[in-house]
Amino acid sequence: VATVATAPAIDRIRWVHRIAIAGLLLSLLYKHRFFRSAARMYVEIPIADDFFPVFFQSAYTAIAIFISIVILCVINFFMDNRRWQIALSFGTLIGISLLCLHQATYNDATFTTMWWSSLWGLWLVWRRGIDSEQVLVEKAAFLSRVIVSMILFAGAVGKWTSEYWSGEVLHDIYFVDRNFWLFSEVRQRFTADAIREIATTYSRFVIVTETVAGVGLWCLPTRIAATTGIVILVSIALMSNFLLFSVMGCLLGILASGWFVTRRS
Amino acid sequence: MDSDVDRSDDQQRSADWGYRILLALVVAVSMWMIATPLIPKVAGTTMRRFHLNSSSFLTWAWQFPIPAMYNFANRYQIRRVPSSLVADGLLSEFAVTPTWRYANHFPTRVFTFGDGRYKVLRSGQSVWVDVESSYRGQTIRSEFELSPNGAGQGYRLIRVAPEDRSESR
Numbered sequence: 001v002a003t004v005a006t007a008p009a010i011d012r013i014r015w016v017h018r019i020a021i022a023g024l025l026l027s028l029l030y031k032h033r034f035f036r037s038a039a040r041m042y043v044e045i046p047i048a049d050d051f052f053p054v055f056f057q058s059a060y061t062a063i064a065i066f067i068s069i070v071i072l073c074v075i076n077f078f079m080d081n082r083r084w085q086i087a088l089s090f091g092t093l094i095g096i097s098l099l100c101l102h103q104a105t106y107n108d109a110t111f112t113t114m115w116w117s118s119l120w121g122l123w124l125v126w127r128r129g130i131d132s133e134q135v136l137v138e139k140a141a142f143l144s145r146v147i148v149s150m151i152l153f154a155g156a157v158g159k160w161t162s163e164y165w166s167g168e169v170l171h172d173i174y175f176v177d178r179n180f181w182l183f184s185e186v187r188q189r190f191t192a193d194a195i196r197e198i199a200t201t202y203s204r205f206v207i208v209t210e211t212v213a214g215v216g217l218w219c220l221p222t223r224i225a226a227t228t229g230i231v232i233l234v235s236i237a238l239m240s241n242f243l244l245f246s247v248m249g250c251l252l253g254i255l256a257s258g259w260f261v262t263r264r265s
Numbered sequence: 266m267d268s269d270v271d272r273s274d275d276q277q278r279s280a281d282w283g284y285r286i287l288l289a290l291v292v293a294v295s296m297w298m299i300a301t302p303l304i305p306k307v308a309g310t311t312m313r314r315f316h317l318n319s320s321s322f323l324t325w326a327w328q329f330p331i332p333a334m335y336n337f338a339n340r341y342q343i344r345r346v347p348s349s350l351v352a353d354g355l356l357s358e359f360a361v362t363p364t365w366r367y368a369n370h371f372p373t374r375v376f377t378f379g380d381g382r383y384k385v386l387r388s389g390q391s392v393w394v395d396v397e398s399s400y401r402g403q404t405i406r407s408e409f410e411l412s413p414n415g416a417g418q419g420y421r422l423i424r425v426a427p428e429d430r431s432e433s434r
Binding site for chain 1: 279281283284287288290291294295298299301302317322325326329330331332333334335336337338366367368369370371373374376377378379380382383386387399400401411414418419420421422
C-alpha cells in the first residue's frame with residue numbers, strides 16, 4: 001500500500017490572529033520615539049479645555065492607556081486560550097476607543113485604523129471554535145478587505161474638493177518644505193512652477209487611486225484583494241511619509257488574513 | 266463533500282451577529298461618506314468635529330470611528346496678537362497676518378498634538394489660532410485663544426468665535 005506524505009496542517013486561525021496582533025503592535029510601536037516625546041509635551045504643557053471631560057485631558061490617562069494596550073497585545077500574541085483572547089481583545093478595543101476620544105490623541109489616524117482592526121480581532125477570537133477554520137478564515141479575509149476599502153473610500157471622499165484636485169493642499173503639506181526623500185528630491189531637481197505641476201499630478205493620482213481602491217478592493221478575489229491592498233497601503237507610506245507605517249501596520253495585519261484562504265476541496 | 270459538511274455544520278452553529286454588526290458599521294460609515302458631498306449638513310458636522318466645535322462632547326465622540334485621513338482643505342494660522350486689535354484699528358492687518366498653512370485633518374492638532382503643542386505653546390505667552398476647513402464651497406472658520414494658566418500650569422483654551430463665523434459660500 002502506497003502512502004502519501006502530507007504536510008502537517010497549520011492552525012490558520014492562530015496565525016491569522018497572531019499576524020493581526022503583530023500589526024497592532026507595529027502600529028503602536030513604530031513611532032514610539034514620537035509618542036515618547038509627545039507624552040513629555042503633554043505632561044509639561046497641559047491644555048485646559050472644557051470641551052473634553054477631565055479624564056480625557058489628562059496626559060497620564062493617555063500614557064497609562066497606551067502602555068496598557070501594548071501589554072494586552074503582547075500577552076494576546078502568545079495566548080492560545082480563547083476566553084483569554086476575547087478578554088484581552090476586548091480590553092484592547094476599549095483602550096483604543098478611549099485614545100480616539102482623548103485630547104492628546106484624537107487626531108492620530110493610527111488609533112482610528114487600530115480601532116477597526118481591534119474590532120475585527122475581537123470578532124475573530126469570538127468566532128474561534130464556533131465557525132469551522134475554513135469558514136472563519138474566509139469571513140475574516142472578506143471583513144478585512146471591506147474595512148480597508150471603507151477606510152480608503154473615506155480618504156477619497158474627503159479629497160473630492162477643488163483644493164485637493166488642484167494639488168494646492170498636498171503641495172503645501174508635502175512639496176513646500178517636508179523633509180522626506182521624495183519631496184526633497186523633487187525640490188532639488190525642479191523649478192517652483194514644475195513642482196506645483198507635479199503636486200497637482202500627485203494629488204490627482206492619490207484621489208483616483210483611493211477612489212478606485214475604495215470602491216473596488218472589497219469585491220476582488222480574496223488573495224488578489226489582500227495583495228493589492230497591502231501594495232497600496234505600503235506604497236502610500238513609501239511615497240508620502242514613513243510614519244504612516246504606524247497608521248497602516250494594523251491594516252496590513254488584518255489584510256494578511258486573505259493569504260490564508262485556501263480553495264475549498 | 267467536506268465543504269458540504271462545513272456548510273451544514275455552520276448552519277447549525279449560532280448566528281454570527283458580530284459579523285453582521287461589523288458589516289453594518291462599515292455600511293453605516295460608507296453611507297455617511299457618500300452623504301458628505303451631497304448633504305452640506307453632513308460635511309458641516311465633520312468640519313465642526315475637526316474644529317472641536319461640535320455642540321457637545323457626545324456629539325463629537327460618536328463620530329470617532331469615521332476615518333478622516335486627509336479629509337477637507339484644512340488651514341490654520343498662528344498669531345501672537347488678538348484679531349480684536351485689528352478690528353479696533355490699533356494694528357494694521359499686515360502686522361498680524363502670518364502665513365496660512367494646510368493641515369491634513371483635525372487642524373486643531375497644530376496646538377494639541379505632539380510636537381505641534383511644543384512649537385506653538387513653548388513661549389509661555391498667549392497665542393491665537395485661526396482654523397478654517399473648506400469642502401466643495403462650504404467653509405467653517407474658528408478662532409481659539411490659548412492663554413497661560415500660570416507658571417508650569419500649561420494653557421487654558423478659549424473659543425473666541427466657535428459657531429458664528431460659519432458660512433457657506
